[in-house]
Amino acid sequence: MEIKKILVPVDGSKPSARAFDCACTMAKGMGAKLVLLNIVIIPGFRVEVKPEDIEYVTKKGRAVVDALAEKAPEGVDIEKKVEIGLPTNDLVRIADEEKVDMVVMGNSGKGAISSFVIGSVSHYTLQHANCPVVIVK
Numbered sequence: 001m002e003i004k005k006i007l008v009p010v011d012g013s014k015p016s017a018r019a020f021d022c023a024c025t026m027a028k029g030m031g032a033k034l035v036l037l038n039i040v041i042i043p044g045f046r047v048e049v050k051p052e053d054i055e056y057v058t059k060k061g062r063a064v065v066d067a068l069a070e071k072a073p074e075g076v077d078i079e080k081k082v083e084i085g086l087p088t089n090d091l092v093r094i095a096d097e098e099k100v101d102m103v104v105m106g107n108s109g110k111g112a113i114s115s116f117v118i119g120s121v122s123h124y125t126l127q128h129a130n131c132p133v134v135i136v137k
Contacts, residue, residue, distance in 0.1 A: 001132075007035045007100040009091055009121070012064045015106025019136040020068050023104040024076050033077040035098055036065045039087045058082055088124045095129055104134045 008023045010016040020036070027034050038061035061082035069078045083090060095103055107122050126133050 001101070003030045003032050003101045005033050005035060005098065005100045005102075007037060007091075007095050007098060007103045009037045009039065009087065009103070009105050010064055010068055011038060011087075011106075012067075013106060015136065017068065017106070019104050019106040019134075020071075022134070022136045024073055026102075026104065027076050028073055032101070033079060034072070035079045035081060035100060036069055037081045037083065037091070037094060038062075038064045039083050039085050039090050039094075041084075041086060054084065057084065087121045091121060091125055092128045092130075095125075095131060100131055102132045102134065103129055104136065107135050107137050 003026070006023050006027055008016075008020050010020055023034055026032065040057040040061040062080075065080045065082060069080055072078050081094070083094060091103075103125060105122055105125065122133075122135050126135070
């Protein structure tokens, strides 16, 4: 299997930073492109969203992606994306739209009860992605 495009969802957490480091090593070795993705959630996810709310969360998402992209080793091709939505639903959709060959993501480290109550993005992605998924602890 040839890996040419790797999706790396990042959220500013330590697990997502470790996933980014792992994905950089993989990308460099395989000559693959990295797609850094931050999916931002609008607080309260109201029916009517103010433009300033969208601007605020998008700016924060760009800062997360930009900070990691600056740390990429020389020679690793990076594409940066910031989307508004819900990570559990939209990550798999974006992976399909981007036609990625692999997803490399961090594990939040939530316990079983917390994951059951609020859902686990990594678990959902493992179950629904149409490509290999690597979970980095």
